[in-house]
Amino acid sequence: xxxxxxxxxxxxxxxxxxxxxxxxxxxxxxxxxxxxxxxxxxxxxxxxxxxxxxxxxxxxxxxxxxxxxxxxxxxxxxxxxxxxxxxxxxxxxxxxxxxxxxxxxxxxxxxxxxxxxxxxxxxxxxxxxxxxxxxxxxxxxxxxxxxxxxxxxxxxxxxxxxxxxxxxxxxxxxxxxxxxxxxxxxxxxxxxxxxxxxxxxxxxxxxxxxxxxxxxxxxxxxxxxxxxxxxxxxxxxxxxxxxxxxxxxxxxxxxxxxxxxxxxxxxxxxxxxxxxxxxxxxxxxxxxxxxxxxxxxxxxxxxxxxxxxxxxxxxxxxxxxxxxxxxxxxxxxxxxxxxxxxxxxxxxxxxxxxxxxxxxxxxxxxxxxx
Ligand SMILES: [Zn+2]
Ligand SMILES: [Zn+2]
Numbered sequence: 001x002x003x004x005x006x007x008x009x010x011x012x013x014x015x016x017x018x019x020x021x022x023x024x025x026x027x028x029x030x031x032x033x034x035x036x037x038x039x040x041x042x043x044x045x046x047x048x049x050x051x052x053x054x055x056x057x058x059x060x061x062x063x064x065x066x067x068x069x070x071x072x073x074x075x076x077x078x079x080x081x082x083x084x085x086x087x088x089x090x091x092x093x094x095x096x097x098x099x100x101x102x103x104x105x106x107x108x109x110x111x112x113x114x115x116x117x118x119x120x121x122x123x124x125x126x127x128x129x130x131x132x133x134x135x136x137x138x139x140x141x142x143x144x145x146x147x148x149x150x151x152x153x154x155x156x157x158x159x160x161x162x163x164x165x166x167x168x169x170x171x172x173x174x175x176x177x178x179x180x181x182x183x184x185x186x187x188x189x190x191x192x193x194x195x196x197x198x199x200x201x202x203x204x205x206x207x208x209x210x211x212x213x214x215x216x217x218x219x220x221x222x223x224x225x226x227x228x229x230x231x232x233x234x235x236x237x238x239x240x241x242x243x244x245x246x247x248x249x250x251x252x253x254x255x256x257x258x259x260x261x262x263x264x265x266x267x268x269x270x271x272x273x274x275x276x277x278x279x280x281x282x283x284x285x286x287x288x289x290x291x292x293x294x295x296x297x298x299x300x301x302x303x304x305x306x307x308x309x310x311x312x313x314x315x316x317x318x319x320x321x322x323x324x325x326x327x328x329x330x331x332x333x334x335x336x337x338x339x340x341x342x343x344x345x346x347x348x349x350x351x352x353x354x355x356x357x358x359x360x361x362x363x364x365x366x367x368x369x370x
Pocket of ligand 2: 096107
């Protein structure tokens, strides 16, 4: 089968700049679709692989939050068509296993099977295989993914905004709506106001939470968090965060969302809980991380800690829900995109993630339009 040359940002060694190379992309095989990349978000999970705090087989193309246009469909593809505008999820679920049919497609037991292929998706100039993160590898001009990884979006949704639906919005909103089931009687605190945290804040507003406390190291982030629905803010750089939150909400918070990905903030999330409260951990933590909790506070106060991988999203249904809320002004996705870079400028984009004014930087391909 012929391979297609694509420009891509390749991770050769952790901590080093990404190298822009021409790779060779396999054609879509049975059940697969080739998508011309239009926009790809820079996620903190990518940054973990970039710095080496999470392992990936190298060389690798990172990127998993992506939108694009269907260019070619392999045999057996019947849900999407050439020309469709699509957004990609990292969990291509089968729809048939016990997890899928019980409404938890992000826990699909056949995701690995869906991603597996007989030939490497990407090879480099020397013909050596190149890993695609999550079988996506979005920092490339084109990708080949299982059809099950795709949701079609309407043309009125901007491609940069659509890309975010694949990871940070699905995760932050999903954790609040599906994972925690926040409602109007709840109080919420969100630790870390990056893309996922800001999405969680907006989802808490959407769910009618009576108080929403944003916690971050930077004043600029907190100001943005207020504009996206936070009712209160706590600057974590100054003083005791727990004390500050308990002063705002005596007795503790009913739902805390940790969107940083550090054991210390996971422990803080638990420490902020009211009796009966639930801490939901969203950030991927460095390999081997452990957290330590007060055992008495778990048992005597009926407190819980839970994970919410990818927000437990139900991708096809959630994309419809999220785009409707966006269109009707209840979910501000435009404000979530705070920077755009070309593929050649992707290292600068990763560096910009540390800026207090940054929520999400998106790599834009071609004209950056559908
Ligand atoms: Zn991500
Ligand atoms: Zn399944």
